Every structure is written in C-alpha cells, then in structure tokens.
Amino acid sequence: MADETNGTAVGATQAKPKMGKWLLLVGAVIMLSGLLFGYDQGVIAGALDGIQKTFGASTTMIQIITSWVTLGALVGALVAGSLADKIGRRLTILLAAILFVIGALCESLAPGTTILVIGRLIVGFGVGVASVAAPLYAAEQAPTRLRGRFVSIYQLAITMGIFVAYLVNQALISKDTWRVMLGISAVPAVLLFLVMLPMPDSPRWFLKVGRKDDAIKALSKVRPDVDATAEINEIEEASREEDESPATWGEVFSKKLRKPLMVGIGLAVFQQITGINAIIYYANKIFAQAGFETPQGQAAATTWAIGAVNVLATLIAVVYVDRFGRRPLLLAGLVGMTLSLTTVGVTFHFMDKADTSGAGAGGPTTAGLITLVALVVFIASFAFSLGPVVWTVINEIFPNRVRGRAVAVATAFNWGSAWLVSQFFLTLIDSIGNSATFYLFAFFSVLAYIWIWRRVPETKGRTFEEIQKIWEDDNPVQSQRDAGTL
Numbered sequence: 001m002a003d004e005t006n007g008t009a010v011g012a013t014q015a016k017p018k019m020g021k022w023l024l025l026v027g028a029v030i031m032l033s034g035l036l037f038g039y040d041q042g043v044i045a046g047a048l049d050g051i052q053k054t055f056g057a058s059t060t061m062i063q064i065i066t067s068w069v070t071l072g073a074l075v076g077a078l079v080a081g082s083l084a085d086k087i088g089r090r091l092t093i094l095l096a097a098i099l100f101v102i103g104a105l106c107e108s109l110a111p112g113t114t115i116l117v118i119g120r121l122i123v124g125f126g127v128g129v130a131s132v133a134a135p136l137y138a139a140e141q142a143p144t145r146l147r148g149r150f151v152s153i154y155q156l157a158i159t160m161g162i163f164v165a166y167l168v169n170q171a172l173i174s175k176d177t178w179r180v181m182l183g184i185s186a187v188p189a190v191l192l193f194l195v196m197l198p199m200p201d202s203p204r205w206f207l208k209v210g211r212k213d214d215a216i217k218a219l220s221k222v223r224p225d226v227d228a229t230a231e232i233n234e235i236e237e238a239s240r241e242e243d244e245s246p247a248t249w250g251e252v253f254s255k256k257l258r259k260p261l262m263v264g265i266g267l268a269v270f271q272q273i274t275g276i277n278a279i280i281y282y283a284n285k286i287f288a289q290a291g292f293e294t295p296q297g298q299a300a301a302t303t304w305a306i307g308a309v310n311v312l313a314t315l316i317a318v319v320y321v322d323r324f325g326r327r328p329l330l331l332a333g334l335v336g337m338t339l340s341l342t343t344v345g346v347t348f349h350f351m352d353k354a355d356t357s358g359a360g361a362g363g364p365t366t367a368g369l370i371t372l373v374a375l376v377v378f379i380a381s382f383a384f385s386l387g388p389v390v391w392t393v394i395n396e397i398f399p400n401r402v403r404g405r406a407v408a409v410a411t412a413f414n415w416g417s418a419w420l421v422s423q424f425f426l427t428l429i430d431s432i433g434n435s436a437t438f439y440l441f442a443f444f445s446v447l448a449y450i451w452i453w454r455r456v457p458e459t460k461g462r463t464f465e466e467i468q469k470i471w472e473d474d475n476p477v478q479s480q481r482d483a484g485t486l
Contacts, residue, residue, distance in 0.1 A: 333385020
C-alpha cells in the first residue's frame with residue numbers, strides 16, 4: 001500500500017487517491033453541514049428588522065435572538081464529543097440534521113419571542129453537534145494528502161450558506177417575510193439527513209470500538225483504490241499502545257494533551273474574538289452606520305461585499321491549504337485582517353466626528369465606501385485563513401482515542417467566544433463607539449498573529465500518528481524551525 005506519511009508513495013497507484021462516488025459523498029456531507037450552519041448565520045442579518053417590527057423587540061432582545069443560537073451550539077458541541085465517540089460520527093450527524101429541522105420550524109412558526117429564542121437554541125444545538133461531528137468525519141475519511149482540503153470544504157460551505165442567506169434576504173427584505181427566511185433553513189438539514197443515511201461510519205471510529213471488520217469494509221467502500229486491510233492494520237499497530245478503555249474528560253485535560261489542547265482552544269477563540277461573527281450577524285447595521293440608509297442598499301452591500309467575497313476567498317484555502325500549509329495561510333490572513341480592521345476604525349472615527357445627517361440623500365459617504373472596501377479586505381483575509389484553516393488544524397492535532405471529546409472542547413470554546421462577541425457587540429458599540437470597537441478587534445488580530453507564530457506547528461502532509469509525535473518536543477514550533485520544516 002502507499003505510505004502517505006511523507007507525501008511519497010511506496011505503491012505508485014497510491015500517489016493520488018481517486019475521488020470515487022463514496023468519497024464524493026463524504027464531501028457532500030461536509031458541504032451540507034457547513035451550508036446549514038452558514039445559512040443560519042447569514043439569514044438572521046436580514047430577519048432582524050422584521051422580527052423587531054413584529055414583536056417590538058428591544059435591543060437586548062435582538063441581541064439574545066441573534067446570539068443565543070451560539071449558546072445552543074456551545075452545549076451541542078460539548079455533547080457531540082461524547083456522542084461522536086459513543087454512537088459514532090454517522091448517527092451524530094443524523095441527529096444534528098433532525099435537531100436543525102425542529103429548530104427551524106420553531107423559529108418560522110414562533111408566536112412570540114420566547115418560542116423564537118427556544119427555536120434559536122435548538123437550531124444552535126444542532127449546529128454545534130454538526131460542527132464537531134462533520135469535520136471530524138471528513139478528517140477521518142479523507143486520504144492524508146487531501147485531509148486539509150476536505151475539512152476546509154466545511155468552511156467553504158459555511159460561506160456559501162451565508163451567501164445564499166444574504167441573497168434570500170436581499171430578495172425578501174422589502175416583503176417583510178422573515179418567517180420564510182428562517183423556515184428555508186430546514187432545507188439543507190433535510191438534504192444532509194438523506195445523504196448521510198447510506199454512508200458508513202469512519203474506519204477509525206470502527207477501530208476505536210473494536211469493529212475491525214467493519215473498519216475494513218468502510219475503508220474499502222469509501223476508498224476502493226487502497227489496500228484496506230493493510231491500512232487498517234497499520235492504523236491499529238500505531239494505536240496499539242493506547243489504553244482500550246473509553247476516554248475520559250480527565251484524560252482530555254491531562255498534562256499529556258495540554259499542548260495540542262491549548263493550540264486547539266487558542267485557534268478557536270482567536271477565530272471569533274477578531275470579529276467575524278459580529279460582522280456577519282450585524283453587517284446590515286454596520287453598513288447603515290456607514291451611510292447605506294435604505295434596507296435594500298444595506299442588503300445589497302452585505303450580499304456582495306460580505307457574502308460573495310467570503311465564498312471566493314475561501315476557495316483559496318480549499319485549493320492551497322495542502323500546498324502552502326496551515327501556518328502561512330493563517331499568518332498572511334491575520335496581516336490583512338489587522339490592516340482592514342484598523343482602517344474601519346479610522347473611517348468610523350472620522351464619520352463619528354462628521355455631520356452625516358444628509359449622507360443618505362446621495363448614497364453612502366466617502367468614508368462609508370472606504371469602510372465597504374476595508375470590510376471586503378477583512379472578509380477575504382479571514383476567509384482564506386482563520387475561517388477554514390482553524391477547523392482543519394483542530395481536527396488534526398488530537399490522538400484518535402480522545403479526538404471526539406477534544407475537538408468538542410475546542411469547538412465549545414469557539415462557540416462560547418462567538419456568543420460573547422455577538423451578545424455584546426451592539427452594547428460595546430453603544431459603550432465605546434464604532435471606532436474603538438474595531439480597534440479592539442484589530443488588537444486581537446495582532447495578538448493572534450504573535451501567538452500563532454510562536455505556538456502553532458505545521459501539520460501539512462503528516463499522518464495523524466506523525467502529528468502526535470510533534471507534541472513530544474518542549475517547543476514544537478522551534479523544533480520544526482531547527483529541522484528546517486517551517
């Protein structure tokens with residue numbers, strides 16, 4: 001069989017894994033999981049005004065309706081780790097799809113804000129479960145040389161879902177049909193359920209629960225071009241030293257796993273506190289303050305400046321994450337994010353001082369247009385770096401035995417950070433102003449750059465087993481520099 005460890009093949013037929021039908025379906029699973037996540041993120045931006053008019057909701061309630069989906073996701077992510085290890089990746093993804101459909105129906109039929117918030121929590125729970133199980137499933141099914149690309153597809157699908165949501169918002173915003181906007185979100189969940197039904201669970205999960213024959217069958221089905229028995233034996237041999245008893249939460253937080261866990265949590269937190277969800281959720285309101293006065297103008301700016309650019313830039317990461325590596329994309333993206341967030345802070349500083357009372361008559365101000373361009377740069381920079389690459393690294397760095405729970409912990413920190421940002425973004429703007437808020441996001445981007453430069457090793461082209469050896473060094477990044485692999 002091929003040895004994919006160093007990117008070289010012992011058997012020539014293994015050099016480039018074939019994309020058979022079942023491997024393409026694995027891609028479809030990850031795409032649909034990201035699509036339902038992204039649609040829910042993007043659709044709320046267009047639905048908020050209609051919700052506010054229907055229920056007379058206060059600013060605090062609007063923030064709750066917007067942000068509590070992330071609280072549900074936080075809980076869902078924590079539960080998903082145990083579920084994915086106990087019942088398997090496949091059944092966990094099916095459960096996520098069912099939860100999302102139930103939540104979407106609650107949202108669209110809500111008679112008041114209480115049921116609407118409950119629906120948001122249920123949707124969030126489903127999104128949180130899927131955000132752990134789907135990338136985990138893709139990472140374990142994909143060949144080593146394509147693993148980064150497969151997991152990055154998840155983030156690409158998120159951006160596509162956001163873009164579709166923005167298109168729906170733009171088409172329906174003048175008709176005040178927020179219930180339709182929210183109800184449509186059940187469609188990708190139903191499709192995910194139907195695609196996932198015939199799929200096998202991941203070979204690594206089958207091995208984890210002692211079902212070696214099923215592991216061989218699953219690998220043969222998804223990747224018929226490999227010697228399944230030999231590869232499963234190789235994985236089994238590499239993990240033979242692991243304790244066969246079920247992993248515990250204490251083990252996840254043990255000293256042995258402290259380095260990869262800190263890397264996973266750090267990446268998850270920095271992905272959110274640099275401001276992405278604040279901009280995704282409140283894009284219309286940001287553009288309103290930048291001089292785009294009509295709802296149609298705000299929706300158009302959001303759709304094309306945020307939604308379309310997000311999709312196109314994420315394609316860069318999908319194509320190049322396994323060629324350029326994880327660290328170069330992360331660091332390059334953070335440079336662009338820092339510069340663009342600083343620019344937005346400066347333009348809001350001048351807009352706050354200027355008299356913009358008549359700005360809407362002739363369209364957005366010059367400062368407003370600069371804000372638009374800067375946000376395009378921010379979205380593009382995030383979309384090829386912190387967006388997809390963070391999910392790739394989080395799903396690579398943990399040993400098979402605890403991967404489900406450890407990924408769940410990192411993902412829960414991601415959702416907790418997302419909740420903090422989305423819950424208090426409007427309050428923060430009211431308290432310290434637009435300019436200072438974006439300067440704060442820029443400051444966090446600088447911190448992220450420094451931390452990643454010092455703490456995050458390169459995982460490109462390494463098997464799961466090789467990645468575990470990275471953490472044996474006191475300073476993995478410095479060791480890679482000394483070895484000339486950075």
